[in-house]
Amino acid sequence: MPKIVNHDQYREDICKKCFAIFSKKGYASVTMREIAREADVSTGTLYHYFPTKQAIFEQMFQYIAPENVAQTLGQYTQSMKLEEKLNQFTHFWGTYKTYYQNILLLLIDFYRNSDTGTAQQVIDRIAMFYINEIAKYLELPIEIAELMFTFLTGIVYHIMVRPETVSFEKLVGLFNAIVLEYQQQH
Amino acid sequence: MPKIVNHDQYREDICKKCFAIFSKKGYASVTMREIAREADVSTGTLYHYFPTKQAIFEQMFQYIAPENVAQTLGQYTQSMKLEEKLNQFTHFWGTYKTYYQNILLLLIDFYRNSDTGTAQQVIDRIAMFYINEIAKYLELPIEIAELMFTFLTGIVYHIMVRPETVSFEKLVGLFNAIVLEYQQQH
Amino acid sequence: MPKIVNHDQYREDICKKCFAIFSKKGYASVTMREIAREADVSTGTLYHYFPTKQAIFEQMFQYIAPENVAQTLGQYTQSMKLEEKLNQFTHFWGTYKTYYQNILLLLIDFYRNSDTGTAQQVIDRIAMFYINEIAKYLELPIEIAELMFTFLTGIVYHIMVRPETVSFEKLVGLFNAIVLEYQQQH
């Protein structure tokens, strides 16, 4: 009997193992040999489980992203007032800056290198997950959460490409103030 | 008798000519042959003026002045009330969606493929140009303009990668409402 | 308790089962996985019974008896006159065109991929079977049957590679006429 393998489980393992290298180098400049090395298998094995490099990349998101996200977001402690929550939340977000930057770059690579429709679906699923978590935690309407998430995406981008000029704290503080004020009016 | 050529001028010409193709296809998937064709020279000539493909890409941003990238701005007509201005502005922004998406992707390629410090400087210059234009036109403090620009960046991204779920109008409408309210308080 | 297996019998089974796929796709473009699937065993089992892919291919011809290859023959009904027989025979041959084309291609693959001497022996055995059948059925001397078979081989080839130009009926009609005339003289 050959080694008993749960294919899906194995795929997931491989995906998890190569997340780091993709996250570090993006899509295009990662070679199959590197992926194989990272996943500690041969290139042949890679092709035993995935038809193409692109498929590895795509499935990686299916397996990794939601989990990582959940892991990342599940750390809030509850607090009472919206203002405090906002502060805690954005502070937290700031702590994971680099992580979110990598994800953002990776998602853009994903968008560039995959079938557009598929990419959009996958990315949307990830985004919706975030948005719902934000809404739940901050006890805000989903539209506001979506607004916040969109804005935070913008922040992640600008902090990455313009770190000298952009102050995360200032930007976020201003945004929080605006949201707070708006919320109090309604 | 060699052709008299102003090297810098020639470089600038080439850069401008290949902006379109880079903006359309990104960095990695544009070949030197394509660049040469676009710039209407031979690959040999390309290497006479630039040491590498990456150098072309980097210098392109130097020659593509912010005004060029933002050439679509500056078409506003003035109107009185902030609300109207906001509406006009965001409507306008929405019209050029695809263009901004391409620029966003391009800048990310630039960030990925160039020296980080240089890329950040160049991108910052472009961003600041936009932000100042926004501040000037909407007669808003620069911090608010920065906030808006950051947010608009997020929108461009989300509209690109999640078009099924995200409504530009709704998102922007909500944002405008919030900004407006905030502005009236101060 | 291991399964009791008659190895030779097992080999024969496998060979017979994969004849179809080889005949359809040729030697080179059939993979071991496909052979395994076709024979309803694992690739490991394949290698338990055969040392290489080539060995499978070679032994296949050993087990595929000439009668199998020529199974389509033997369906003739007897009729009296040579002319009628010729017509019936060539009509019949024409009906199985595609089948004979595949066999022809397969034998050429065999010739190319196997030890020349072995291939020649096997192919000769198959050919002789055909020729004898022709001689028997048409009641013609073996030399004439050989002539006919050689000619029919040529026809199979030309119909395959030049279907637009070659008319099976015309070619065969002419040939029959010639044979007939020759026969009547002797």
Next chain:
Amino acid sequence: MPKIVNHDQYREDICKKCFAIFSKKGYASVTMREIAREADVSTGTLYHYFPTKQAIFEQMFQYIAPENVAQTLGQYTQSMKLEEKLNQFTHFWGTYKTYYQNILLLLIDFYRNSDTGTAQQVIDRIAMFYINEIAKYLELPIEIAELMFTFLTGIVYHIMVRPETVSFEKLVGLFNAIVLEYQQQH
């Protein structure tokens, strides 16, 4: 200025140079590196002139086959009687056995590895060339020439795959006798 190259001429040169290796090893088992070595260029250059391996193979026939064929056939000396002509012709054909065998194998590879329609056209052109030459030289009607060519194809095949059993002379002698007799009747 770069080296001045007549692309078509260069393509033809490359094709001619790699005819030998293809003719010796067939299509599938010839690698691009071998082709390059044979043509005395780099693999890159190969792709400068041909988009794929298949294209090289296909164009090789366009360039090579008619010419080689012509060269081969242009050696007849005229003689008076049909019988003598037939003898000379078939003798000649026998002399080039190996050459025709290679061509036959190669054409079958061509048929297998190219778009069917294209392959058929190319092969038909070659065949028609032969047939016309036969008709012209032997002063026979085109249908008889076609018949002969078809038959000769069959002979080439059988001599190749069954050399122990098949006698070229006998087969051809018999065929000549039949043709001769038929011709005298009409």
Next chain:
DNA sequence: TATGAATGAGGCTTCATTCAT
């Protein structure tokens, strides 16, 4: 025995870069 997961050499192809003209 039987399985099929695992291997890795080697195939085709791409493309930034070099260099003879």
Next chain:
DNA sequence: AATGAATGAAGCCTCATTCAT
């Protein structure tokens, strides 16, 4: 200066074969 033909390293992928279970 300008050209574009030529290069060859390196990428993705295939598949006959091996081997642990």
